[in-house]
Amino acid sequence: MAMDAVTDRLNRITQTLTEMGVPFALVGGQAVALWVASKDPAAVRTTKDVDILLQRKDLPKARAAATKAGLDYFEVLDVGMFLERTDPNPRYGVHLIWAGEKVKAESLLPSPNIDEREELSPGKPVVSLAALVRMKLLANRDQDRVHLRDMIGVDLIDRSMLQGLPAELAERLDALLTEEGR
Secondary structure, X not given: OHHHHHHHHHHHHHHHHHHOOOOEEEEHHHHHHHHHHOOOHHHOOOOOOEEEEEOHHHHHXXXXXXXXOOEEEEEEOXXXXXXXXXXXXXXXXXXXXXXXXXXXXOOOOOOOOOOOEEEEEXXXXXXXXXXXXXXXXXXXXXXXXXXXXXXXXXXXXXXXXHOOOOXXXXXXXXXXXXXXXX
């Protein structure tokens, strides 16, 4: 039932953002799931939230779309998010990532631009594979490394992706590829 709620929330917000002409891209676990499903649907992991890349200038229109979808805007620890009116729990929210801006001041690179996206599933644009890999390498949490391993496991990521990455990120990806015997 929990996954049904996440899927419902994902569908509501993507549908209303699309209807209202707000450019966005799925990032995080939902983007990983769509990319992995493009190679092997059986290898997809579940995730409990939705992460969306938006341009900060589009926040007013995105808030209107979220309201239409039954979600309200909150900022928790400087993170913008849309939460369910009936259960405003940040763990299950729609978290906003600002396109072209650093997630944290100390981040090596900013988030991808809004035009770095593809549509793998109708009505659900996702950040490009290269941009998603950069984001996961930048965040470098346990869950991000698991997501990267999932993408390596279905042959979405290989050593050719090391080119063009800053040295620190290339080292992280090289270590993961080596661990996975690639």
